[in-house]
Amino acid sequence: MTLCKGQVRADMYGLGIRISSYVQWSAAIVFQRKGPKSLPEIRLLGLLLSGGVTIGLLHQTGQGKLDAAAIYILLLLATGPHMFLVPVYMWRALTCFDPLWNPLRGYQEEQLRAFRVLNMVLILTASSVGVWFYTTHLPALNRDCVQYGFLFGKATLDDNAPFAALNALLYLLMLLTERFERMRGPHTLSNLAVFAVLVAAVELPVRWNELWASNRIDSSAQVIPLLFSIGIVVRVTYLHNAEDGDEEASTVVPLAGVAGGTEWSLGMPQQIPTAYLARGARRVR
DSSP, X not given: OEEOOOOOOHHHHOHHHHHHHHHHHHHXXXXXXXXXXXXXXXXXXXXXXXXHHXXXXXXXXXXXXXXXXXXXXXXXXXXGGGGGGHHHHHHHHHTTTXXXXXXXXXXXXXXXXXXXXXXXXXXXXXXXXXXXXXXXXXXXXXXXXXXXXXXXXXXXXXXXXXXXXXXXXXXXXXXXXXXXTTOOOOOHHHHHHHHHHHHHHHHHXXXXXXXXXXXXXXXXXXXXXXXXXXXXXXXXXXXXXXXXXXXXXOOOEEEOOOTTSXXXXXXXXXXXXXXXXGGTOOOXX
């Protein structure tokens, strides 16, 4: 069958928008290992990007302005930050949820209540759209042409029951395990594997479906999220490195003794960390 020539929506999944998501995913992997204290800002960036994609997906899908390939790509961008837990829960299912084999045991991220609520709403919304897309929308398509998705290779979106069933189970798993979103562990190899699969699952269908016009960064809709993502990651990296440098430079300051002739010392830094100087503090000489 011939390839469906749908309308390219660079404003929805253009190169700038895709790269901004890749920047956030990769930054989350790095800081989960090297600087967990910096993760909240990276997670917030992911929430904003995924939320924007999800809102656009709901609005455009409701108006019938997106074809199957566009919905497929947008679902991956919207749920990408939450896909990194899928291998962990597949492993937990294989081990019959035995606590001794739980890779998340003893690890839990601290998150604000407002963030947890918004994140839960986002996961429930995006994964529900995913379940609907693969169980209702795709099977109802009756086209004389096809579009392609990724399943460790080139797979048709139309009349492909195994592909639809597997993806529906994936989004259903995400829907059922959203309450465990806080329990993320620093599993670098697993995260890198998921990151590589996600990028391939987005970029290869863009090529296979000949969505060439979405590979340009030529509008504000693409430049703004890209610069925003890069700016947040650069800022977090700078603050993380500055705080590490100040901790290494800190020394113990000897203090005079109290009545009785004894001397004692307290561990106090000689200077205020430079990372906080921009936040209203003045350096003490």
